[in-house]
Amino acid sequence: MSYHANEKGYYGEFGGAFIPEMLFPNCEELRQNYVQVMETDEFRREFQQLLKDYVGRPTPLYFAERLSEKYQTKIYLKREDLCHTGAHKVNNTIGQILMAKKLGKNRIIAETGAGQHGVATATVCALMGIECVVYMGEIDIARQAPNVARMKMLGAEVRPAKSGSRTLKDATNEAIRDWINNPVDTHYIIGSVVGPHPYPDMVARFQSVISEEVKWQLKEKEGREHPDYVVACVGGGSNAAGIYYHYLDTPEVGIIAVEAAGKGINSGESAATSALGKVGIIHGSKTLLMQTPDGQITEPYSISAGLDYPGVGPMHAHLFKSGRGEFISITDDDAMTAGLELSQLEGIIPAIETSHAFAIFNHRKFDKDAVVVINLSGRGDKDLNTYIGYFKI
Amino acid sequence: MNRIKERLNTDKKVLSIYFTAGYPNLGDTVPIIHELEKSGVDMIEIGLPFSDPLADGPTIQESSTHALKNGMTTELLFEQLAGIRKTISIPLIIMGYFNPVLQYGVEEFCAKCQEIGIDGVILPDLPFDVYQEEYEAIFKKHGLGNTFLITPQTSEERIRKLDAASDGFIYMVSSASTTGAKSGFGEEQLNYFERIAALKLTNPQIVGFGISNAETFKAATANAKGAIIGSAFIKHLTQHGVSTIDKFVAGIR
Ligand SMILES: Cc1ncc(COP(=O)(O)O)c(C=O)c1O
Numbered sequence: 001m002s003y004h005a006n007e008k009g010y011y012g013e014f015g016g017a018f019i020p021e022m023l024f025p026n027c028e029e030l031r032q033n034y035v036q037v038m039e040t041d042e043f044r045r046e047f048q049q050l051l052k053d054y055v056g057r058p059t060p061l062y063f064a065e066r067l068s069e070k071y072q073t074k075i076y077l078k079r080e081d082l083c084h085t086g087a088h089k090v091n092n093t094i095g096q097i098l099m100a101k102k103l104g105k106n107r108i109i110a111e112t113g114a115g116q117h118g119v120a121t122a123t124v125c126a127l128m129g130i131e132c133v134v135y136m137g138e139i140d141i142a143r144q145a146p147n148v149a150r151m152k153m154l155g156a157e158v159r160p161a162k163s164g165s166r167t168l169k170d171a172t173n174e175a176i177r178d179w180i181n182n183p184v185d186t187h188y189i190i191g192s193v194v195g196p197h198p199y200p201d202m203v204a205r206f207q208s209v210i211s212e213e214v215k216w217q218l219k220e221k222e223g224r225e226h227p228d229y230v231v232a233c234v235g236g237g238s239n240a241a242g243i244y245y246h247y248l249d250t251p252e253v254g255i256i257a258v259e260a261a262g263k264g265i266n267s268g269e270s271a272a273t274s275a276l277g278k279v280g281i282i283h284g285s286k287t288l289l290m291q292t293p294d295g296q297i298t299e300p301y302s303i304s305a306g307l308d309y310p311g312v313g314p315m316h317a318h319l320f321k322s323g324r325g326e327f328i329s330i331t332d333d334d335a336m337t338a339g340l341e342l343s344q345l346e347g348i349i350p351a352i353e354t355s356h357a358f359a360i361f362n363h364r365k366f367d368k369d370a371v372v373v374i375n376l377s378g379r380g381d382k383d384l385n386t387y388i389g390y391f392k393i
Numbered sequence: 394m395n396r397i398k399e400r401l402n403t404d405k406k407v408l409s410i411y412f413t414a415g416y417p418n419l420g421d422t423v424p425i426i427h428e429l430e431k432s433g434v435d436m437i438e439i440g441l442p443f444s445d446p447l448a449d450g451p452t453i454q455e456s457s458t459h460a461l462k463n464g465m466t467t468e469l470l471f472e473q474l475a476g477i478r479k480t481i482s483i484p485l486i487i488m489g490y491f492n493p494v495l496q497y498g499v500e501e502f503c504a505k506c507q508e509i510g511i512d513g514v515i516l517p518d519l520p521f522d523v524y525q526e527e528y529e530a531i532f533k534k535h536g537l538g539n540t541f542l543i544t545p546q547t548s549e550e551r552i553r554k555l556d557a558a559s560d561g562f563i564y565m566v567s568s569a570s571t572t573g574a575k576s577g578f579g580e581e582q583l584n585y586f587e588r589i590a591a592l593k594l595t596n597p598q599i600v601g602f603g604i605s606n607a608e609t610f611k612a613a614t615a616n617a618k619g620a621i622i623g624s625a626f627i628k629h630l631t632q633h634g635v636s637t638i639d640k641f642v643a644g645i646r
Contacts, residue, residue, distance in 0.1 A: 018491060020448040020517035021542035022566060024551075163454050164444060176447045183546055183569045281492040281518065282445070294466045295496030296444040 003248035003315070003324055005204075009197020012322060014314035017196035019284045022180045026188070027284075029103065031198045037102045038095075038205060050094050051209060054127070055084045057091075059210075061217035061373070066345040073366035076227070077348070077376045078214055078243060087351060087378030088207060088239045089120040093189055095206030097124040100187035107131045107186040111161075111175040113140055113168035113235075114305030115147025116351075116378065117191030122156035132156040135174040137167035140305065147382060165299045168309055172283050192236025193313035196284030200241075200313050207242030214373055215246055222371055229254040229366070232375040233357040235271075235306045237313035239377035244319075254326065256364075257316060258357045260302035261329035271300035272329035273312040274320045282311040288320065303332035303386065304352035306378075334359040336390050339380065351378035352386060396484040396512045397538060397561045400435050401597050407619025408610070408645060409436035409599060410626050411488060413456040414473070415465025416442070417630055422473045424635050430483050432642035438515065438621065441470060441489030448517050450573035452624040456631075467497045471505050478510035486540070488515040499528055503535035513538035513561055521555060529558075540564050545585045549592065556594045565589060565598045565617060572602055573624030578612050590616035610645050 009015045009031075017027055037043055051057040059079040068075045080088040093110075100108060108125050110132070112118030118134040125132035134151055138160040141148055151158050164170040172195075179188045193200040193207075215225040230247055232240035234257045247253040262270035270276060277288035282297060289311035290298045302308045312320075319325030330338075339355030342348055350358065354377045366372055380387065387393065400407060410429050414422045422439070429437055442457035442465050449457070470487075477485070487506065494502045494516060506514065514537055519528070521541060532539050538561040543552050545568060556563060568582055578586075582603075589598060597618035604613050605625035613620040622645065629641045 016520070016523065018518045018520060018523070021547060022448060022517075022544050022569065022571075024520075025544075025546040025548075163451070164458060169445060173445055173447045177450070177571045180448065181570050278496070280495060281490075283447070284518070291492070291496065293496065294468075295493035296461060297492070298444075 003319060005197070005201040005315070009201060011314045011318035014285070014287050014317040015197055015200060016286050017284055018281045018286060019196045022183070023176070023196070023284070026179055026183050027196050027198070030202070033103060034099065034198050034202045037099060043098060043102065046098055047095055051091065055090055055094060056082060057209065058213045058217070059083060061214055061221065063221065064346050067342065070345065071361040071366070072368050074369065074371045076218070076371065076373045078210060078373060080210065080239060080375060080377050081348065081350065081354070081379035085120050085123050086381060087116050087120070088210065088242060088375070089117045089191060090123065091209055091242065092191070092203050092206045092238060093117070093120040093124045096187070096189040097128055097130070100130070100189070101128065103187065105185060105187035107182065108189055109133045109135065109175050109178050109186055110189045110191060111135045111168065111171040112191065113137070113171065113308055114382065115140070115144045115151065116306060116382065118156070118158070119147055119150045119154070121189050122151040122154035125156060126154045133178065134158050135161050135171040135178070137161045137165070137171045139166045140168065140171070144305065167299065169297060176283065192238040193241045193315055194236040194283055194285060194311060200285065200315060203238055204241040204245060204315060207238050208245035210239070210242035210375065211244065211246040214243065218371070218373070226250060226253050227371040227373045229256055229370065229372045230375070231256040231258065231357050231360060231372060233258045233307060233353050233377060234312060234316055235309050235353060236311070237316040239375050241313065241315055243373065243375040255319060255324060256360065257319065257325050257327045258360055259327060259329045260304060260307035260335070260356055261331045262301040262303070264331055265329055269301035271302040271307050271309065273310065274327040275329055277312065285311070285314050287311050287314045287317040303335065304356065306351065306353040307356065328360055328363055330356045330359040330363070334362065336387070339387065340391065348376065349380035350376060351380050352383045354378055397436070400484055401562060401618060405435070406614040406646070407435040407599060408642070409438060409619060409621040410434050411438040411440055411621055411623035412626055412630065413440040413442050413453060413460050414470050415460030415463045416456040416627070417459070417634065419463040419465060421635055422470065423477065425638065426477065426481055426485070428635060428638035429642070430481055432639040434483065434642055435619065436484045436486065438486045438488045439470070441467060441487055441493060443490040443493055446490060448571055450571040450624060452573045452627050456627045467493050467502070471509065474509045484512045485510070486513040486515060487511055491516045491519040500531050503531050503537055506537055507535040511537065513540055515540045515564060517542055521558065525558065542566050543589070545569055545581070552592065552594070556596055559596045561596065562618065563594060563596045563598045565600045567600050567603045567613065570602055576603065576605065578603065578609060583612065586613065586616045607645055
């Protein structure tokens with residue numbers, strides 16, 4: 001059994017392309033070309049070059065000595081926070097902008113919640129000199145002002161999504177509508193392993209550089225390519241897909257997915273999709289999503305805007321349903337405490353999304369000699385105001 | 394399905410109207426259907442509202458959000474429609490997104506449609522291949538036709554495949570757009586209408602998206618069998634409510 005996508009973009013029962021006919025040509029063009037384009041020498045060379053010279057890869061695999069000491073296990077951090085723009089998101093946008101160019105597109109659209117993916121998209125568009133429109137919920141625009149300013153400074157147009165609940169899911173709807181209206185010249189850069197086939201698989205492949213590096217880095221440090229566990233926070237699931245990718249079909253590597261419980265799973269204010277979701281269709285993908293019994297998609301809540309998505313990528317729905325992955329949900333409070341702890345034990349201020357992954361040590365014991373690799377998906381600069389407000393710093 | 398075929402079997406151009414169930418008021422569903430039939434409309438698409446209608450423009454989006462706020466649900470829509478066939482004889486089609494149907498249970502949904510006397514279903518985000526593999530048998534068992542969409546970008550090969558799988562009519566999306574997005578038809582659309590007409594498909598075509606008045610209705614039906622009006626009708630309901638539906642319809646043809 002494989003935990004990768006099959007030909008039709010299914011992970012077990014999840015995935016596929018549940019899209020209206022208006023989107024069919026767009027997705028079909030991408031589906032027919034993505035693997036072939038990615039596997040050309042030219043594409044590989046350009047992608048590798050930009051990841052190295054522009055993004056700053058490989059990112060370090062760092063042995064967190066003091067954290068390991070405290071939790072009595074061996075903890076390694078994969079430093080995606082050191083990527084240009086401050087998170088793993090840019091691995092995907094570099095890949096997709098190159099893909100867009102190969103497909104002859106001259107206009108880019110994207111959705112963003114907190115603004116991290118929007119910034120990463122605006123960045124690569126500036127790099128390539130391509131027009132960029134980022135859809136962002138009206139409510140998110142108000143609460144993420146610095147990232148809105150960054151996108152504007154990078155030359156992108158930020159368009160408010162005013163429909164529905166005016167947050168990430170609605171920004172995604174607006175981006176999809178834009179794509180329906182501009183099917184020929186526009187490429188849609190989705191920000192996570194979500195959406196219709198081939199997006200989940202394509203984004204996972206671009207992010208797979210993370211575990212590709214972990215393999216040789218861990219070999220250098222521990223003499224083995226396989227850790228005992230890989231751990232990541234899951235919003236849509238792209239940083240998680242990246243660090244799981246080369247271990248998906250290696251059963252001896254445990255997969256741990258950390259979701260945002262918000263104010264608690266049963267509080268009515270949560271984003272823990274595996275615990276609260278049911279099988280359904282969101283943004284063209286069959287997956288687990290939070291919804292009413294009547295099939296209306298509900299608004300999630302988390303203190304971290306990047307985990308505030310009512311669905312989860314189909315890869316993760318399958319990891320959950322099959323039992324291959326262990327899913328843990330972490331509250332706002334536990335995540336914030338873990339973020340502060342990492343800052344003070346290791347001198348690294350993580351994004352609040354990432355802080356959720358670090359909170360697992362208070363919920364789960366690991367053997368003393370177990371090797372646990374955590375994806376440090378992003379840095380906390382963007383979240384300083386939230387940290388300041390929370391800790392009254 | 395036979396009701397649809399009967400309607401389409403006449404020489405007359407067909408006028409189909411879309412509205413969102415539960416809008417403007419929760420209880421308007423049945424009165425709207427009555428007014429539409431009385432006004433001489435040939436076919437009705439009853440929109441099952443969805444929280445994330447990604448093929449729709451602002452007008453239908455807002456009507457859906459509003460309808461859901463009013464309390465519309467799949468179950469309630471079925472309750473409202475129970476007994477509708479005692480008085481209504483034109484074809485009734487339910488149009489919506491796949492997720493609410495999936496949650497209701499596809500089999501249960503189809504059975505309920507059959508019980509009420511619904512003739513067909515349009516679910517734009519239920520893809521053709523999945524429909525064929527998983528659901529066609531269920532739809533057929535309950536006498537429901539499923540209608541597929543084509544767009545100016547759909548290849549001829551795919552159009553022929555969709556035509557072969559259709560039983561009733563083909564929903565011809567007028568341009569690459571969400572609902573209600575364009576006003577008037579340009580050269581490109583008119584060429585597309587002619588191109589499709591020349592294919593001589595088995596199923597008649599009904600044009601939707603961007604039809605708002607007598608002029609666009611006429612242009613769309615110059616080649617096609619009929620046309621569907623959605624956003625323009627919703628706007629009319631927003632401004633004038635249910636009582637002047639006959640005037641709206643009279644203005645179209
Ligand atoms: C630092 C960081 N980590 C994680 C995420 C969550 O996204 P994903 O689950 O796709 O990795 C985000 C999203 O904005 C992010 O900025």
